[in-house]
Amino acid sequence: MAIRIGIDVGGTNTDAVMMSDSEILAWVKVPTTADVGSGAIDAVAELLNQTGDSPQSVSAVMIGTTQFTNALIERRSLERVAAVRLSLPANTSIPIACDWPDELRDAVGLRTYLAHGGSEFDGRDISPINERELIEIADDVKSEGIVAVAISSVFSPVSPKVEGRAAEIIQSAAPGLSVTLSHEIGRLGLLERENASILNASLTTLARHSFANISSALTAFGLNVPVFISQNDGTVMSVEFARRYPIRTVASGPTNSMRGAAFLSGLDRCLVLDVGGTTTDVGALSNGFPRESPAEVEVAGVRTNFRMPDVLSIAVGGGSLIRRTPKGVTVGPESVGYEIVSKAHVFGGSVTTATDVAVAAGLGDLGDKTAVAGLEPELVRQAVDGWHEDVNRVLDTARPSGEPIPLVLVGGGSLLVDSDRIDNVTETVRPRYYQVANAVGAAIPQASGEVDKILSLETLTKEQAVSQCRVEAIDKAVAAGADPDTVEIVELETVPVAYFAGVAIRVRVRAIGNVSFNRFDLMAGLDPVEWDRAAGPLNDDRSTR
Amino acid sequence: MSYLDTTALRDIARGSSVLAGGGGGDPFRGTLSAVEMTRQYGPPRLTTLWDLPDDAVVACPFIIGAPLAFLEKFPFGDELAVAARELQRVLGAPIAALLPAEIGGINSTLPLALGARMNIPVIDADTMGRAYPEMDMTLLNVEGIPAAPTVVADEHGNSVVVHATNNVWTETLARTVSVKFGAAAAGIGYSATVARLRHAVIEGSLSHVRSIGQAMREAAGDPQRVIGAVSRLTDAVELFRGKIISLDREIIDGFVRGTFLLEGIGADTGSQMTIDIQNEYLVARLGGEVVASAPDIITVMDAASGLPLTTESLRYGYRLVVLGIACDERWRTETGLAVGGPARLGYDFPYVPLEDSPRTIARRSAGAP
Numbered sequence: 001m002a003i004r005i006g007i008d009v010g011g012t013n014t015d016a017v018m019m020s021d022s023e024i025l026a027w028v029k030v031p032t033t034a035d036v037g038s039g040a041i042d043a044v045a046e047l048l049n050q051t052g053d054s055p056q057s058v059s060a061v062m063i064g065t066t067q068f069t070n071a072l073i074e075r076r077s078l079e080r081v082a083a084v085r086l087s088l089p090a091n092t093s094i095p096i097a098c099d100w101p102d103e104l105r106d107a108v109g110l111r112t113y114l115a116h117g118g119s120e121f122d123g124r125d126i127s128p129i130n131e132r133e134l135i136e137i138a139d140d141v142k143s144e145g146i147v148a149v150a151i152s153s154v155f156s157p158v159s160p161k162v163e164g165r166a167a168e169i170i171q172s173a174a175p176g177l178s179v180t181l182s183h184e185i186g187r188l189g190l191l192e193r194e195n196a197s198i199l200n201a202s203l204t205t206l207a208r209h210s211f212a213n214i215s216s217a218l219t220a221f222g223l224n225v226p227v228f229i230s231q232n233d234g235t236v237m238s239v240e241f242a243r244r245y246p247i248r249t250v251a252s253g254p255t256n257s258m259r260g261a262a263f264l265s266g267l268d269r270c271l272v273l274d275v276g277g278t279t280t281d282v283g284a285l286s287n288g289f290p291r292e293s294p295a296e297v298e299v300a301g302v303r304t305n306f307r308m309p310d311v312l313s314i315a316v317g318g319g320s321l322i323r324r325t326p327k328g329v330t331v332g333p334e335s336v337g338y339e340i341v342s343k344a345h346v347f348g349g350s351v352t353t354a355t356d357v358a359v360a361a362g363l364g365d366l367g368d369k370t371a372v373a374g375l376e377p378e379l380v381r382q383a384v385d386g387w388h389e390d391v392n393r394v395l396d397t398a399r400p401s402g403e404p405i406p407l408v409l410v411g412g413g414s415l416l417v418d419s420d421r422i423d424n425v426t427e428t429v430r431p432r433y434y435q436v437a438n439a440v441g442a443a444i445p446q447a448s449g450e451v452d453k454i455l456s457l458e459t460l461t462k463e464q465a466v467s468q469c470r471v472e473a474i475d476k477a478v479a480a481g482a483d484p485d486t487v488e489i490v491e492l493e494t495v496p497v498a499y500f501a502g503v504a505i506r507v508r509v510r511a512i513g514n515v516s517f518n519r520f521d522l523m524a525g526l527d528p529v530e531w532d533r534a535a536g537p538l539n540d541d542r543s544t545r
Numbered sequence: 546m547s548y549l550d551t552t553a554l555r556d557i558a559r560g561s562s563v564l565a566g567g568g569g570g571d572p573f574r575g576t577l578s579a580v581e582m583t584r585q586y587g588p589p590r591l592t593t594l595w596d597l598p599d600d601a602v603v604a605c606p607f608i609i610g611a612p613l614a615f616l617e618k619f620p621f622g623d624e625l626a627v628a629a630r631e632l633q634r635v636l637g638a639p640i641a642a643l644l645p646a647e648i649g650g651i652n653s654t655l656p657l658a659l660g661a662r663m664n665i666p667v668i669d670a671d672t673m674g675r676a677y678p679e680m681d682m683t684l685l686n687v688e689g690i691p692a693a694p695t696v697v698a699d700e701h702g703n704s705v706v707v708h709a710t711n712n713v714w715t716e717t718l719a720r721t722v723s724v725k726f727g728a729a730a731a732g733i734g735y736s737a738t739v740a741r742l743r744h745a746v747i748e749g750s751l752s753h754v755r756s757i758g759q760a761m762r763e764a765a766g767d768p769q770r771v772i773g774a775v776s777r778l779t780d781a782v783e784l785f786r787g788k789i790i791s792l793d794r795e796i797i798d799g800f801v802r803g804t805f806l807l808e809g810i811g812a813d814t815g816s817q818m819t820i821d822i823q824n825e826y827l828v829a830r831l832g833g834e835v836v837a838s839a840p841d842i843i844t845v846m847d848a849a850s851g852l853p854l855t856t857e858s859l860r861y862g863y864r865l866v867v868l869g870i871a872c873d874e875r876w877r878t879e880t881g882l883a884v885g886g887p888a889r890l891g892y893d894f895p896y897v898p899l900e901d902s903p904r905t906i907a908r909r910s911a912g913a914p
Contacts, residue, residue: 087618089701090620090700090727091619091622091700092622092700093581093582093620093621093622093623093658094577094578094619094621095581098577099577120728121611121613121614121617121727124727126727127701154617154618155617188613188616188617189616190617190618190619191574393862395862396788396862397861397862398862399862401791401792401861402790402791503724506613
């Protein structure tokens, strides 16, 4: 029996499930620890304890983590970055990272360089790469003591080789640098792709340490299994891949909840409402995947354009404070958060929370019901009406269309929702294991590859262009960990380029396949001690630099 | 003559998004480059036609190419300066001031970037009073001012001068050249003397959008105050409040076409409005009857934030406040309507000025804004 473990490391709790195929064998919630490894081990130990299985029966561990998102938001453990843009003589009018928040720029100690290179939309060079110029940049980077470099080139999704060639020159002049290439991170949109690449480069040292920590903790526990990491689009990547692209984890939290909701409910076209302690996330799924955000998404105050789930949030959750104001009763945005287990009336506390009101209104049976018997009926009515109005409004904005579709409720706070008050849905489902939908989402073993580029039709036919992109997307999915025999194209879109129909075509392809656990042997070639040595010291104290 | 600091530049970008009527493209990159040019070369100066001698030459800078290519290449720097210098050579006269072609989106902040870069003042005016998808949809065309000679340039210093017999040829030839310039090029044209332009432009438009943008900034966070301030400053009529219940829209590389349906909320409960999109919001219909159309401006504000929404950013379920803003009177003449009216945009209904629409009359007599 192939057992896999899905772990979702949140800010407060670490949730974990043990699964065999589509069956859930056990689940657990434990407090998150400072080093992700020991929290993960606590969860795994508890799961094995519940089922009586041995570590040897586990075939893979799949982890979703918010630690890279938090590092960016809290601006800590970030590596210094040198950013090189290949574009001269073009693109001098907007400098690299010029609209970043100052504190983040400072936290990554950003040094920027413009150099010759870059391509036109049809693949022609803007100008050839200048080797000497890049060697000088490498020397400067080295003398600054910077080890992480982000390289961006104009139209690199069309001509990725330019960035690769520049990386070779820089790395041979300054060996030991860790290099992020923008075409491997984002799609068309130079500023946004460049931003995401710099953020990625700043996280590479933390990624090496963190994944080494997880791997050694699992090994020490006797789990010699492949480890996979959740990425933004709801698929997983091998830990080796994640080490190079930590930025791909930053939106995995909400995606995992939504994918988990789809899995648990068996619905692949639905709305999902994930009610937590402080906030409620809402999104729509089609084909089991979250809809993609139509707009540029800010990460830690920086504009990026990679594939992100379209998730809307409102500041209402199980721990939201209920207040009486001159304008009426308000729910949130202040919340007791995880302290709900001691502060809410139903749990013996003295604060009126949304959960208390929900219990008083008869929406759920939780804690000590008599503790809320004294709540004024009018307050209860107004509060419950108020948040259902908020929930209906945000559900409306999340819908793909006006057509009624099912709603899936997940998250610990989902008892707040009275299905009779939800408008325009065919049914409301709260599946079993709704409390750990995020960990279930993390345990879904699929890997993907995506291509989004413009191709010139001067040397290729449209069919050749499309088939070239299909092959590339499949290769990327396999590189991320998919079994080549199971990879399928799930999205294929060709768009004529405005003004240039017949001259150029934009092709977007996404391939997905099931992860093959056998192909990856975590420990082969990935010695944690090696990792630590390669990573160098993790420096949290910027002032020493 | 006054100088614009970076706060003023951002206010102009913000305020022009109201008059852009949902179009004008993403002002983000244009604003960043204007701010950067200001940092490097000092702030752009603002002037008026009345501060310039009659025989001084003025021209309109713009970007030309594919919206997709502008995502990768930013032709707001040296390319623009190359084009401006070449135009001066062709004309045999210095460009005394720059004139914004439109007041909405990228082409309203771009003259400020070039003005800072070349130390040329920018006229507090524009040639549309709104945004339109094509460069010939301008009051300069209504006044018979030719786009040619137009110069198109790239970042290498290459430039091509287009001498064409009419504005359609200028657009076709300039666009063809821009492909070889990487589909993202800088241009400048519509040069004329100050005397010729005096009655052809909309004066005070940069100051106007700056005050709108400033009011929006000061009221930020309170959607009702933002919408109230915008309505007051533009003398707008609130056409409708409603929720999007269907959205039929295609976005092909930056070009947006389609229609959406609003179901009334609040006082408008029980009625429905449809709005047509061709990059901008072009026609608003209430129960099938046209209540506002181009060249008048239809602008759509998000009821939750008070911010204007572009046609790309609409989504099902959004709650909107639809405002109508009267266009410049010159758009309402026979020649004005031929250049920017409903017939030019493919419609066969007769144009009715916003103020004469039954909806406006009903709203205003009811005391609504």
